[in-house]
Amino acid sequence: MGPTLPRRGLLAAALAALAAPAMAESASLGGEGGAARLVLPGAAGQAWRLTADSRPARLILSLPRHDWEGPRGLPGAGPVRAANWDPRARRLMIDLSGPVAMPDISKEGGALVLSIRPGPAAAFARMAGPNRPIAQGQAAPRPVVVLDPGHGGKDPGTIGATGTYEKRIVLAAAQEMKRRLEAGGRCRVLLTRSRDVFVPLAGRVEFARRNRAVLFVSIHADSAPGARGASVYTLSETASDALSAALARRENAADAAGGLNLPPVPADVQRILLSLVRQETRQGSTRLASMAVSALRPRVPLLPNTHRQAAFAVLKSPDVPSMLVEIGFLSDRRDEAQLNRPEHRAVVATALAGAVEDYLERPGLGVASVG
Numbered sequence: 200m201g202p203t204l205p206r207r208g209l210l211a212a213a214l215a216a217l218a219a220p221a222m223a224e225s226a227s228l229g230g231e232g233g234a235a236r237l238v239l240p241g242a243a244g245q246a247w248r249l250t251a252d253s254r255p256a257r258l259i260l261s262l263p264r265h266d267w268e269g270p271r272g273l274p275g276a277g278p279v280r281a282a283n284w285d286p287r288a289r290r291l292m293i294d295l296s297g298p299v300a301m302p303d304i305s306k307e308g309g310a311l312v313l314s315i316r317p318g319p320a321a322a323f324a325r326m327a328g329p330n331r332p333i334a335q336g337q338a339a340p341r342p343v344v345v346l347d348p349g350h351g352g353k354d355p356g357t358i359g360a361t362g363t364y365e366k367r368i369v370l371a372a373a374q375e376m377k378r379r380l381e382a383g384g385r386c387r388v389l390l391t392r393s394r395d396v397f398v399p400l401a402g403r404v405e406f407a408r409r410n411r412a413v414l415f416v417s418i419h420a421d422s423a424p425g426a427r428g429a430s431v432y433t434l435s436e437t438a439s440d441a442l443s444a445a446l447a448r449r450e451n452a453a454d455a456a457g458g459l460n461l462p463p464v465p466a467d468v469q470r471i472l473l474s475l476v477r478q479e480t481r482q483g484s485t486r487l488a489s490m491a492v493s494a495l496r497p498r499v500p501l502l503p504n505t506h507r508q509a510a511f512a513v514l515k516s517p518d519v520p521s522m523l524v525e526i527g528f529l530s531d532r533r534d535e536a537q538l539n540r541p542e543h544r545a546v547v548a549t550a551l552a553g554a555v556e557d558y559l560e561r562p563g564l565g566v567a568s569v570g
């Protein structure tokens with residue numbers, strides 16, 4: 200019996216993810232055996248605060264970070280006369296037809312659910328008071344996204360024809376992307392390096408895993424003769440093309456450039472490591488990469504067959520969906536000129552930040568989007 204439990208747990212999780220709606224759902228209020236059942240999709244992970252007021256009788260649910268979906272007014276049910284969202288104060292005014300008991304508050308998936316039933320007047324009067332919350336919830340910690348500006352320190356990466364250093368350009372792009380993502384407020388952003396220092400490739404992967412990153416985005420601007428435009432790479436044992444294979448080979452040699460002498464990994468260990476790259480992680484990486492390509496397409500020149508695969512060492516986290524973005528090639532003079540312009544880097548950073556936010560918004564799709 201023991202061994203079947205984890206499997207059942209996984210199946211339940213997969214079914215729940217399949218059943219979960221992909222689109223934002225509206226708030227709803229319904230009757231349930233004399234009680235009112237208020238369902239607020241998307242509010243479960245947010246901070247909230249519930250207060251009661253006796254004249255007139257109402258409950259006030261403050262949701263300072265909530266984006267309300269659907270009509271602002273909800274028709275009443277049970278002891279609730281009506282509920283109205285105040286978008287300026289970001290709170291839901293729940294007007295009552297009489298005193299109610301302390302609501303039952305639970306989380307169902309991403310929804311905050313309140314069950315409100317009539318209760319004794321004296322107890323309700325004791326709950327009432329605008330400054331005393333009768334219940335409150337903390338925001339769930341925001342997911343961590345790790346951005347990985349390539350190279351650094353004694354490893355300059357590619358040096359362009361007019362002397363542009365890849366390590367500087369990619370750091371500037373990563374910092375810009377971090378600013379955009381943090382302004383969006385949906386995630387916490389950590390950089391594998393925020394200065395001009397050398398970080399071994401394994402250290403970059405380890406950093407993402409140690410910080411429980413939900414996503415890892417490596418940023419480069421390498422050299423590839425004849426190639427121009429941005430491109431996105433995900434991990435594969437076999438490269439999709441010669442250019443991707445060459446890029447991976449050169450990037451993977453960065454540790455040697457840094458003077459670090461890593462022991463060679465035997466082929467069978469390599470195979471075991473790769474088999475650890477779970478299907479789920481691969482699907483997440485692929486989805487992230489296609490979102491990145493869609494976000495970049497209308498805004499910047501792209502390399503043909505923009506999403507490619509190769510065995511980049513920095514993409515080898517078994518459990519963190521990862522992609523490597525070549526924001527352009529410093530071996531191309533036009534790309535070099537563009538990448539030197541902060542405005543161009545801002546366009547790239549905005550597109551990539553948008554892709555990351557899209558990904559974070561729909562975490563359940565990794566299971567449901569097969570095919």
Ligand SMILES: [Zn+2]
Pocket residue numbers: 349350356357365419420421450
């Ligand atoms: Zn590079």
